[in-house]
Amino acid sequence: MTKTLVYPADSAGCGHFRLIWPGQYAPADVDHEVTVLGPQQRDLMLKMDGERVVDVLDVKADVYVFQRLTHRLMVDAIPILRSKGVAVVVDVDDDLSSIHPRNPAHDAYHPRRGDPHHSWENLKRACREATLVTVSTPALLDVYARHGRGHVLYNYLPDHYFGVPHEDSDVVGWPAALQSHPDDPSAVGAAVARLTADSGTFRVLGTPAGTGAAFGLSADPQGLGRVVDVFGWPEAVAELGIGIAPLADTRFNACKSWLKPLEMSAVGVPWVASPRAEYARLATHGVGVLADSSRRWYKELDRLRRSSALREERAEAGRQVAESLRLRHHAWQWLEAWDRALRLQRGQGVLTG
Numbered sequence: 001m002t003k004t005l006v007y008p009a010d011s012a013g014c015g016h017f018r019l020i021w022p023g024q025y026a027p028a029d030v031d032h033e034v035t036v037l038g039p040q041q042r043d044l045m046l047k048m049d050g051e052r053v054v055d056v057l058d059v060k061a062d063v064y065v066f067q068r069l070t071h072r073l074m075v076d077a078i079p080i081l082r083s084k085g086v087a088v089v090v091d092v093d094d095d096l097s098s099i100h101p102r103n104p105a106h107d108a109y110h111p112r113r114g115d116p117h118h119s120w121e122n123l124k125r126a127c128r129e130a131t132l133v134t135v136s137t138p139a140l141l142d143v144y145a146r147h148g149r150g151h152v153l154y155n156y157l158p159d160h161y162f163g164v165p166h167e168d169s170d171v172v173g174w175p176a177a178l179q180s181h182p183d184d185p186s187a188v189g190a191a192v193a194r195l196t197a198d199s200g201t202f203r204v205l206g207t208p209a210g211t212g213a214a215f216g217l218s219a220d221p222q223g224l225g226r227v228v229d230v231f232g233w234p235e236a237v238a239e240l241g242i243g244i245a246p247l248a249d250t251r252f253n254a255c256k257s258w259l260k261p262l263e264m265s266a267v268g269v270p271w272v273a274s275p276r277a278e279y280a281r282l283a284t285h286g287v288g289v290l291a292d293s294s295r296r297w298y299k300e301l302d303r304l305r306r307s308s309a310l311r312e313e314r315a316e317a318g319r320q321v322a323e324s325l326r327l328r329h330h331a332w333q334w335l336e337a338w339d340r341a342l343r344l345q346r347g348q349g350v351l352t353g
Contacts, residue, residue: 025331169241177206187246189294265318
């Protein structure tokens with residue numbers, strides 16, 4: 001039996017989508033034992049000589065899976081684990097080295113501005129040292145797996161995203177926060193401002209402070225008004241009548257996954273999005289609309305705002321596409337990737353990209 005220990009970086013959205021839920025949904029198999037350890041359950045024992053890691057004690061598994069590994073000491077432990085015949089997988093879902101400077105995470109991971117033990121340079125080194133790197137988009141392979149030991153695992157949705165009640169409306173909304181998307185509202189140009197000038201309603205699901213100015217409004221729009229965890233988020237998104245997913249044309253966003261419009265699709269919210277690579281990939285399934293100019297944004301949003309029939313048609317198409325992208329039906333891909341890492345570690349597999 002192959003034993004796999006999985007270490008998500010957090011218990012928020014990233015940790016759940018990338019490792020916690022895939023680990024829980026992984027199909028029961030007599031050949032695999034998968035254990036997911038939360039951030040408060042860390043059990044890896046490092047033997048230190050001063051500031052240097054010299055050994056990893058009590059190795060308990062054949063495969064160790066880490067997410068977004070940025071701590072210097074943990075990166076130092078990777079070659080030691082591999083020397084013991086253990087496969088090490090590092091999962092990455094964003095290009096940390098190209099985070100927008102106004103995003104608080106930028107300074108947190110900057111090699112010279114944040115915690116000296118954590119940095120995006122450490123993550124790059126972790127990926128060079130790892131047996132296998134798993135990523136959420138093909139673009140991230142070029143950032144973290146140029147060595148060829150990369151494997152794409154797209155983001156999928158757990159069951160609680162399905163069957164969520166949705167009431168149709170012409171309320172346009174942004175299911176995001178300005179703090180983590182500081183320049184993305186610019187992608188819509190004046191479209192949202194034109195909609196509100198035409199008596200349209202706009203709201204955000206994140207903290208509204210500063211969002212009005214970002215979208216060219218005279219005041220901040222209405223916000224959600226409550227804190228939502230990863231399990232309550234689908235119901236919050238379902239409060240929107242029409243969703244937007246703007247992404248500025250940046251190096252960071254070129255690596256973003258299709259998760260945000262996929263979430264809207266699952267809860268029956270028709271959406272308009274920027275033509276970034278993974279949003280376009282999702283659109284090829286027959287869902288959503290892409291907009292590459294302020295004029296197109298306004299046109300598509302106004303069409304949806306004025307037609308309940310069009311909203312329902314788009315909503316139903318979205319639900320059908322999202323149904324095919326349930327995590328329950330795709331979690332086997334994580335087991336496949338972890339098996340691939342073990343074969344590679346044992347010299348039994350050949351990576352083809």
